[in-house]
Amino acid sequence: MTAVSEKEFTTVFPAFKKAPAGTVQQILSASSRSAFQAYSRIYAEGDACTAIAFVLSGEIRVFKIGKTGREITLYEIGPGETCILNASCILAKRSYPAHAMTIAAGEMLLVPSALFRRLVEESESMRDFVFSLLSLRLTQVMELVEEIAFGKMDERLMEYLIERSEKGALAATHQKIANDLGTSREVVSRLLKDFERQGSVALARNEITLLGTE
Amino acid sequence: MTAVSEKEFTTVFPAFKKAPAGTVQQILSASSRSAFQAYSRIYAEGDACTAIAFVLSGEIRVFKIGKTGREITLYEIGPGETCILNASCILAKRSYPAHAMTIAAGEMLLVPSALFRRLVEESESMRDFVFSLLSLRLTQVMELVEEIAFGKMDERLMEYLIERSEKGALAATHQKIANDLGTSREVVSRLLKDFERQGSVALARNEITLLGTE
């Protein structure tokens, strides 16, 4: 496992390009690079936070689980972002208020809490970075509230399909889609079947194809 | 309109008790005290932010409105808190992502954006205050997502009644309750009527009385 170079770091986290050289060096020398597989658990609700993760590659999904076992995705963390909830619970001394799992393999840089706290105090780049990400998440989660509270499931599903599809196709089980949208598999299956009957999608096991609106 | 004294400020915002004297003085001398009535509009979705409000007394409700006119309360801001979304849009240069209105008359201290930005850089007290509030809101809104996505309306309503009631009674129209919970008046009316039939509440115009579970 090679160390992370300054160049690599600032490429993924451009907010630190303008930071004094010492700042990035401090981060890199005190932190460890860590690889993760897809579909592994990162945090469960209530966990304490001892380090903060800066994602270099891969993807992490932050979600809630209800008593009935249903899930809903709050947001996803990609390269160039941190698990800001980590930051939040480090700085405000709370425990982790959700679950997090990886959905695509990758690597992250684990920055110890103590160093992170100090950098937020000393480095303007770090402060700006953390504030704007925290603020982005708050806005995103507020928009999610709006969608769940007022949106209709068929519209939310269609938007989801369009966003997630590549070249008009999407490989996913109905259960995974339901977990992202916060509904049940049956509802997703029924709505997709309706879409199919209307001729807007084609369905196969583990695969949904969008048929441009004709 | 008298100026806000240092003592008054640190009583309402204890986080600044440990701050160097200059910090609080800077805030007070550059800011203006402003009174507000109950039920007046503060921000609409998309507004730009030019100052940040530190609430001295009264209460502000932050909410979203759906296309159908339904509303849902995201959280409420009381004395000793700021409209952190202000902070968020000042620091991250976004526009305001929700609506805000007052629900109880009171006063606030309007701190100009430029000063606020500078204080976040220079003052540890201010930074801690803002971080912990931002983090609190994110956690609250995430819990709201969980409730809406997985909770049942009757349970949410009963919790709401218990939380908001004073001495077992609550003065509110069904419409207001619906606006807080993100549902429609009819649903609230129906569920309250069910509660009444079960003997757990008594209903009158503009008044709901809880009848301890006997």
Place this chain on the structure above:
DNA sequence: CCTTCTCGGTGACAAAGTCACTGACAGGCC
């Protein structure tokens, strides 16, 4: 006493979530 407005109640229907069960199919194994 009458008008007007707000508040709440209700029935009928639509949308979404739950439960229980079925069938279809892929992959491994004999």
Place this chain on the structure above:
DNA sequence: GGCCTGTCAGTGACTTTGTCACCGAGAAGG
């Protein structure tokens, strides 16, 4: 090949929640 097993998807029946349309009770003001 045929068989077994586990995952995935489809469906009917029912409950809960949201929507629409409409009514009636009661407060407030002339």
